[in-house]
Amino acid sequence: MITGFFDSGIGGITVLHEAIKLMPRADYIYYADSDNVPYGTRSRDEVASLAVSAVDFIVRQGVDAVVIACNTATSAAIETLRNRYSIPVIGMEPAIKPAVEKNGKRHKRVLVTATPLTLKEEKLKNLIARVDNEHIVDLLPLSGLVKFAEDYCFDDAGVRSYLENALSAIDPSLYSTVVLGCTHFIYFRNLFRQILPNSIDIIDGNSGTVRNLQNIMRQKNLQESGSGFVTYYTSGRLVENSELLDRYDLLHRMLDLQ
Numbered sequence: 044m045i046t047g048f049f050d051s052g053i054g055g056i057t058v059l060h061e062a063i064k065l066m067p068r069a070d071y072i073y074y075a076d077s078d079n080v081p082y083g084t085r086s087r088d089e090v091a092s093l094a095v096s097a098v099d100f101i102v103r104q105g106v107d108a109v110v111i112a113c114n115t116a117t118s119a120a121i122e123t124l125r126n127r128y129s130i131p132v133i134g135m136e137p138a139i140k141p142a143v144e145k146n147g148k149r150h151k152r153v154l155v156t157a158t159p160l161t162l163k164e165e166k167l168k169n170l171i172a173r174v175d176n177e178h179i180v181d182l183l184p185l186s187g188l189v190k191f192a193e194d195y196c197f198d199d200a201g202v203r204s205y206l207e208n209a210l211s212a213i214d215p216s217l218y219s220t221v222v223l224g225c226t227h228f229i230y231f232r233n234l235f236r237q238i239l240p241n242s243i244d245i246i247d248g249n250s251g252t253v254r255n256l257q258n259i260m261r262q263k264n265l266q267e268s269g270s271g272f273v274t275y276y277t278s279g280r281l282v283e284n285s286e287l288l289d290r291y292d293l294l295h296r297m298l299d300l301q
């Protein structure tokens with residue numbers, strides 16, 4: 044069984060990482076559209092067309108399923124992608140439903156962080172309309188974090204002051220939960236943790252997405268039949284450069300420590 048993972052850049056490695064933990068005997072293809080990252084500040088049409096080219100490439104490699112490990116590409120293109128291929132296409136969405144449910148009777152608010160495109164798309168508006176009956180969800184775009192992640196700046200003074208400054212727009216005492224609604228943001232979980240009070244839960248949609256993938260694989264009777272091997276591509280080119288492969292390894296090790 045081979046599963047393809049797609050993201051604009053390194054963000055989707057956070058989802059791939061969860062999948063390998065849960066399904067270590069499957070093989071994987073990871074496609075980072077590094078020539079075109081970031082997606083979150085582009086138009087919907089641009090992102091949809093980039094996503095179609097990338098996923099066409101992944102499907103041609105003979106995968107059994109594709110995970111769109113990118114909230115932005117999911118919001119711009121998931122229906123198009125599902126209609127285009129006969130294999131399962133699994134999307135992601137910000138974990139707003141679990142955040143609202145978890146909030147329960149705490150009478151607090153939920154802050155959803157994501158890219159500007161994810162936050163303005165119809166898909167997110169529909170999700171909020173479905174689950175946010177008490178109007179407790181607020182939105183905060185954090186497109187700067189994508190650039191910091193792509194530059195491998197995870198904990199320096201620059202990113203810390205960017206995030207402190209962005210979060211100074213909210214009164215933390217009003218919130219029970221912050222949702223990380225972009226896969227690149229997962230690398231900054233510790234930084235969010237350091238800046239926000241401990242009473243705030245920080246959640247994401249990664250494990251929900253991987254559980255979804257597992258369920259679909261079971262329904263289709265697809266067995267794990269590999270060794271957790273990952274073949275990486277950047278914008279259609281096989282990654283053979285050992286320096287880049289070492290960087291990806293470093294990301295996996297960072298995620299192990301979270």
Ligand code: DGL
Pocket residue numbers: 050051052054055080081082083084112113114115116158161189224225226227
């Ligand atoms: N990692 C992506 C997401 O989950 C998009 C980041 C970007 O390219 O702007 O939304």
